[in-house]
Amino acid sequence: MLTIKNARITFNAGTVNERKALDKINLSFARGSFTTVIGSNGAGKSTLLNAISGAYALDSGHIFLDGEEITEKPEHFRARIIGRLFQDPLKGTAPNMTIEENLALAYGRGTRRGLSIGIRKADGVFFKEALSRLGLGLEDRLKSKVGLLSGGQRQALTLLMATIVPPKLLLLDEHTAALDPQTAAQVMRITGEFVRENNITTIMVTHNIDDALHTGDSTIVLSNGRLVLTLEGVERESMTVERLMKVYSAAANDSFGDSMLL
Amino acid sequence: MALGALEQGLIYSLLAVGVFVSLRILDIPDLTVDGSFITGSAVSVMITQLAPEGGASALIPALSLPAALAAGALAGICTGLIHTKLKVQPLLAGIITMTGLFSINLLVLNEKPTVSINGRPGIFSVLYDLFSVNPTTRKIVAAALLLVIVALVAALLTVFLKTQLGLAIRATGDNEDMVRASSIDSDNMKIIGLAIANGIVALSGAVLAQHQNFADAKAGTGMVVVGIASIIIGETLFGKRSVFNSLLSAIGGALAYRIFIAVVLQLGLKASYFKLLSAVIIIISILIPIASKSIAERRAKEAKNNADD
Numbered sequence: 001m002l003t004i005k006n007a008r009i010t011f012n013a014g015t016v017n018e019r020k021a022l023d024k025i026n027l028s029f030a031r032g033s034f035t036t037v038i039g040s041n042g043a044g045k046s047t048l049l050n051a052i053s054g055a056y057a058l059d060s061g062h063i064f065l066d067g068e069e070i071t072e073k074p075e076h077f078r079a080r081i082i083g084r085l086f087q088d089p090l091k092g093t094a095p096n097m098t099i100e101e102n103l104a105l106a107y108g109r110g111t112r113r114g115l116s117i118g119i120r121k122a123d124g125v126f127f128k129e130a131l132s133r134l135g136l137g138l139e140d141r142l143k144s145k146v147g148l149l150s151g152g153q154r155q156a157l158t159l160l161m162a163t164i165v166p167p168k169l170l171l172l173d174e175h176t177a178a179l180d181p182q183t184a185a186q187v188m189r190i191t192g193e194f195v196r197e198n199n200i201t202t203i204m205v206t207h208n209i210d211d212a213l214h215t216g217d218s219t220i221v222l223s224n225g226r227l228v229l230t231l232e233g234v235e236r237e238s239m240t241v242e243r244l245m246k247v248y249s250a251a252a253n254d255s256f257g258d259s260m261l262l
Numbered sequence: 263m264a265l266g267a268l269e270q271g272l273i274y275s276l277l278a279v280g281v282f283v284s285l286r287i288l289d290i291p292d293l294t295v296d297g298s299f300i301t302g303s304a305v306s307v308m309i310t311q312l313a314p315e316g317g318a319s320a321l322i323p324a325l326s327l328p329a330a331l332a333a334g335a336l337a338g339i340c341t342g343l344i345h346t347k348l349k350v351q352p353l354l355a356g357i358i359t360m361t362g363l364f365s366i367n368l369l370v371l372n373e374k375p376t377v378s379i380n381g382r383p384g385i386f387s388v389l390y391d392l393f394s395v396n397p398t399t400r401k402i403v404a405a406a407l408l409l410v411i412v413a414l415v416a417a418l419l420t421v422f423l424k425t426q427l428g429l430a431i432r433a434t435g436d437n438e439d440m441v442r443a444s445s446i447d448s449d450n451m452k453i454i455g456l457a458i459a460n461g462i463v464a465l466s467g468a469v470l471a472q473h474q475n476f477a478d479a480k481a482g483t484g485m486v487v488v489g490i491a492s493i494i495i496g497e498t499l500f501g502k503r504s505v506f507n508s509l510l511s512a513i514g515g516a517l518a519y520r521i522f523i524a525v526v527l528q529l530g531l532k533a534s535y536f537k538l539l540s541a542v543i544i545i546i547s548i549l550i551p552i553a554s555k556s557i558a559e560r561r562a563k564e565a566k567n568n569a570d571d
Contacts, residue, residue, distance in 0.1 A: 053443075079445035092443065094436035096505075097429075102440075104426075105433050109445045113426040161444070 001031040001201045002052070002169060007061035009047055009225075021047035023225035025061070029169075034195060034202045034216030038209060044225040045205040049171045052203070054078045066168055080110040083162030083200075085155070085175035092158030095147030099138060099157065102146055103127045106161035130160055134190060152183030159191060166198035173205045188215070209241045221248055269401065271520035272408035273470050274488060276415060278496070278516040279509065280334075280463035281489030283419070286508060288455040289435040290345075293356035293486050295463050297363025298337040300482040302330035302464025303471035304370040304377070310472070313382040320388035327385070327468050334464020335457040337363055342453030367479050378476040385472045404473065411469060415462060416513060420506055422458075431455045432505065463489070484537045491540050492516035494547040519543070 009022040021044045029035055037045050050056040052063060054075035063071050070078055085092060093102050104119045104127075124142065131139040134156045138149075146154060155175060162170060172191065176184035192215070195202050206212050212219050219236055221229035221244075229248065231239055239247075277299065284292035309326035313319065337359055345355035371377045383391070389403050422428045433441045434451040441448045463485075471477045493508075496515020502508040526539065 074447070076442045076445050076447045079443050084443050086439075091437070091439055094433045094440055096436045097433060101429055101432075105429055105441070105444045105446070108426055108430075113430045113446060115422070115425045115427055118424050118426050118429040 001033070001066060002029040002203075003027070003064040004048075004052070005062045005064075007048075007051060007063065008059045009044075009051060009056055010059055013059075020044075020225040022051060022058075022061075025225070025227055027220070027227065029201055029203065031201055032199045033218065035204070036212040036216050036219045037203060037205045037222060038207070038212045038219065039222035042224075043222040045222055046173055047225070048222070049084075049173050049203065049205060052078075052169070053082055053084055053171055081168040083167035083170045085158055085162055085170075085172050087174040087177045089151040089155040089158065089178055092161065093146045093154050096145060098143050098145055099131070099149075100124060100127050100142040102157065103130070103161060103164060106164050109165040109167075130164060131157075134160060135186075150183075152179045152187065155179060155183075155187055156190060159187060159194065163194045163198065163200070166200060168201060170195060170200045170202045172202065174207060175204075177207060209244060213239055213241070213244070223248070266401070267520045267524035268405050268517070269408060269473065270524075271517035272405065272412050273466060273473060274492065274520060275412055275513040275516035276466035276469060277463055277485060277489045278492035278512040279412075279415060279419065280459045280461070280466060281486060282493055282509060282512040283459035283462065284456060285490060285493065286512075287423075287432055287435050287505070288452060288459070290352040290452070290456070291356070291486075291490075292338075292341060292456060292459060293353065294337055294341045294359045294363070294456070294460050295356075295486040295489060296482040296484070297360035297367065298334040298460040298464045299467035299485045300367045300477070300479060301333050301337055301363055301370070302467030303477035303481070304367045304479070305330040305333045305464070306468035306471045307377050307379055307477040308370055308372075310379045310382050310384055311377075315382070320383065320385060323379075323383060323385045323388065323472060326472075327465060330468035331461040331465045334467075335461035337464070338456035338458070338460030339453055341460070342449075342456040345456075346449035346452055364479075364482075367482075371477060371479055375480060376476055376478045379472075384475060385469075387475075408469070408473075411465075412513065415465070416509060419458075419462075420509065423505060427454070484540060487537070487540050487544065488519070491544045491547065492519045494544060495519050498547050498550055 004025055004027045007022050007025040008020075011017070011019045011021055019042070025044075025048065037048065039045050047056060051058055054070070054073060054077070058071060061071070062069060065078070066081065094105070100119055104123060107123065127142060128139045131142075136153055136156055138153060138157065146157065149157065159175070175191070176187050179187060188211070194200070202216065204215065213231075213236065217232070219231040220227060221231070277295075281292070281295060284290050306323075306326040306329070309329055310323045313322040341355045341359040344350050344358055345352045350358070386404050386407065389407060390400050393399070393403055395403055423432060430441060430446045431451045431454060434446075434448045434455065438448045441451065492515040493512045494515070495518050496511035496513070497508065499518060500507070500511035500514045502511060522543070523536070523539070527533070531539070
């Protein structure tokens with residue numbers, strides 16, 4: 001489904017601040033797999049997602065998505081089949097437009113935007129139904145500006161927008177980190193439902209090791225832009241937070257801990 | 263006097279609508295306007311001159327309006343390409359196009375600073391002849407024609423903003439990240455938006471040239487400020503609850519602005535202070551909402567303090 005070969009991204013190359021965000025990364029994600037990504041700050045987790053989505057260009061290496069090389073394709077092109085959520089709930093929605101206008105934009109994913117009417121009657125009914133599944137009462141506020149919603153509501157809406165036309169790949173970048181625990185749990189639950197129902201290949205970056213080990217079906221650990229550990233199957237099931245920390249420090253040979261536990 | 267201000271207001275309300283598209287919808291302060299307004303005037307006058315001498319058909323002057331619109335749209339596309347493809351800041355991209363347009367406008371006008379329609383029929387004079395009206399009713403006929411043009415542009419724009427493409431352009435000015443994440447090329451949206459904005463601005467210039475029977479190559483300076491002033495005055499007076507409310511407010515603002523200018527001129531202010539007046543009006547219009555907010559806050563604070571005492 002998604003294959004990354006020898007991917008390299010270096011920030012501030014040739015200066016004292018040079019940092020290898022991705023250092024010869026090789027990864028492969030099977031169709032329908034759900035992978036969690038952990039690592040300390042600066043390990044390259046977000047850079048990995050940005051490289052896949054096309055927000056950052058690779059310095060060298062290749063990315064193949066669904067059999068097609070997308071290394072040189074622009075972000076909006078990849079977005080036809082990639083859905084994306086950020087940590088910042090404000091990033092995924094247009095605040096001065098209404099809920100239904102936001103949904104209508106997402107609903108047109110992968111199509112040419114022409115002069116046909118933006119929101120048809122049938123769309124409105126469909127949006128209402130989709131919103132009611134979030135259980136946040138947004139289905140009665142189709143004409144409200146998104147800027148009036150809370151962070152949790154906006155993130156849930158963004159999740160719906162990212163999946164309303166089921167993408168082949170869903171990238172989640174700490175998408176519940178800025179929410180209160182209760183809302184975070186709710187958004188996580190809805191995420192799981194959407195992903196399972198549509199069999200979407202998912203990559204989720206998180207700072208919460210517990211979430212990482214108990215969500216999805218495999219976990220990868222990054223450090224200084226390198227892949228240091230892949231956890232799958234029985235090994236992953238038997239893994240505890242304490243043991244992971246030990247294994248990680250041995251593998252990564254760097255100070256691991258506090259920053260990660262955040 | 264009042265009717266003159268109404269005509270002027272309607273002509274410049276097109277300018278306000280054009281600037282509204284770039285400033286409020288795309289969130290780009292686009293200075294191309296100072297050039298594209300005159301491009302519209304120049305194209306319209308030169309095409310109107312093509313009519314045979316002594317003819318009375320409205321066809322050629324009427325066709326000059328869409329031609330002016332297309333020329334303005336081209337200017338907007340230039341600014342859009344400079345901004346998105348060369349990664350130049352939008353303000354600078356607009357200045358580059360505007361500067362280039364000064365020469366292009368002069369070229370269109372055969373290198374003359376002012377060019378009249380040379381006694382050829384314009385869109386207004388054809389109507390005057392048709393109704394063989396006296397000077398007073400002429401103004402009413404002119405205002406009626408202008409009203410039709412403004413209503414047509416506002417209605418078309420409103421419908422356009424509700425299409426898929428219109429939604430995508432509006433979202434580009436609101437959250438570009440989200441637009442790209444929805445598989446929309448935000449660069450193209452900006453280019454199309456700037457084309458529409460400058461097309462409408464050029465149409466405003468064309469209608470002005472038809473109304474005064476000549477084009478003036480130097481009259482473009484400060485047009486963008488006039489447009490912004492109209493928008494801000496409109497928002498202060500008539501609100502900005504939704505994008506369509508804001509669009510109507512911009513038109514109302516342009517009318518209010520012209521009436522205000524007419525009153526001030528009547529009171530004896532010299533025309534040379536015109537631009538300064540425009541700048542001051544913008545400052546005051548921005549100050550009013552800020553001041554009223556801080557006064558309201560202070561009152562609320564005092565009320566709270568009094569209650570605590």
